[in-house]
Amino acid sequence: MPRTDLLPATDEGLARAAALLRAGQLVAFATETVYGLGADATDADAVAGIYAAKGRPSFNPLIVHVPDLAAAERVAVFDARARALAAAFWPGPLTLVLPLRDGAGIAPGVTAGLDTVAIRVPAPATARDLLARTRRPVAAPSANPSGRISPTRAAHVLEGLDGRIAAVLEGGDCPVGVESTILSLAGAPGDAPRLLRPGGIPREALEAHLGEVESGADAKATPTSPGQLLSHYAPRARLRLSAPRAEAGEVYLAFGPAPGGWTLSTAADPAEAAAALFQTLRDMDAAGIARIAVAPIPDAGLGLAINDRLRRAAAPRDPGDAEAD
Template identity: 45%
Template structure:
């Protein structure tokens, strides 16, 4: 299959919408990361997402809508008061809500769950595409499963060339991390995946919000993922990532680097001085993380030692992605 990379103008968006209505896949920009889209009400089309990505079938997808009217046919009943408050505050934007699902939603989208994840993106290309397709669009990140998520169209082409017919290029993604996923089906809202809408922002609207244990810890074998990004190794470069924490983290990172075999690198979020060692220093961790992980691959880094970040604000989302990129490999330096 030939994969065409097109600027996201009106003509290419109309063409992409036609492909989606025909059950094909299209990659498109959002404010978070690039998405790999299919008609969310077409089970066969959604199944093509899993094949193109190499994605496990028990990892649910997010349905994207252009307006609140798009909830009809996706969710059972009406949104609860908590959901409505969050929608007013953060939609359109980088927040996904988990609702009881409508019978119309195919099991390929929900991974067999009785809930459905829904988001209203703010990116103008995404919203125009959804409206033109006249259907909600199911879309995970447009990368091969387990790889760092794509924040540019070039990243998508790197992973998806020959697997999908069309990529819409809308430039770099503004947020650079996937959406915050909030389950509103219980007595209290619960973060299943952190993102650009932080715990503190959510609590400013609805009061107490729980954080699922799976955000920073590995799910037990056999557990069902209730949200994308919970169960499997994600976001990983080809090199082995180890997170180093604790008051002597910088010294331990330097020691581990010096003892490493092969090509080693340090992923730094602080201004710690590592001398002449190879350091990838991120000034904007959320926006630069995935691009940095891909750059580590391009540069052939085999061993990567990463600093940790405080888990307040968007730092919780950064640590969530790092923990999964490292397959929960952590060294504590006391």
């Protein structure tokens, strides 16, 4: 494949990106969470290309991106509760798992053969403009090689995927910095909604809206347990979590003031820490740091998503011991 084009977020750049997607090519684009590696979700070959470009080891289902609720309703079946969630949180970092609509035309590689689909409307106007111009639902996992840290800047996408995808649409830094919250409404009738992955919408915000939210995989999603796989967001450095201080040979990553040292947020603000998380891990790798002791981060607000990503980043690294995305 020729070199990957870096397209500006201009009318021309957007038109080119949409044309590439419609032609079955892979185009990375910025969302509020991380950069996504987009492909036409109705094109089986394009979807297979996502797995090939990322080196993603297994057919873990992908999130479908659409510009608005009307487009989402052409892909998934919404009930009143799903519509209310969409009204409250879209556009934004909430992914809903819903029954797949018959005849939606989604390639089986997107849903890994499940009868449900994960779908969201991303926040940035540029992303929604791209999706509207593409006029197809777009499957998009994070735009990083499998097992590596998710990209929050166009340059990160090129670091990992240059030459393996057609284009990156420039979209600046991703303000949320961790992937979307995944909520399943596809359980049995009467089941509480299930939080499959903590992310950019805090659990507390969902609970304020819905009342009780369960955690963990859908019973019917096993044995693949999508969303529950131990995915690595792996820096080169080894991580030790919830550390009160660094030990010999470690560098400390604080959550709060750290004059002259590393911190995720001087103000100990979970949203600021989430936005900084992946960039900081990249910077610490670039600085050649081999062992990081990470401060405890409260499991509240975006802290839940940060701790989830840190646990994955700290997980054992033997190839093949876990799924990666």
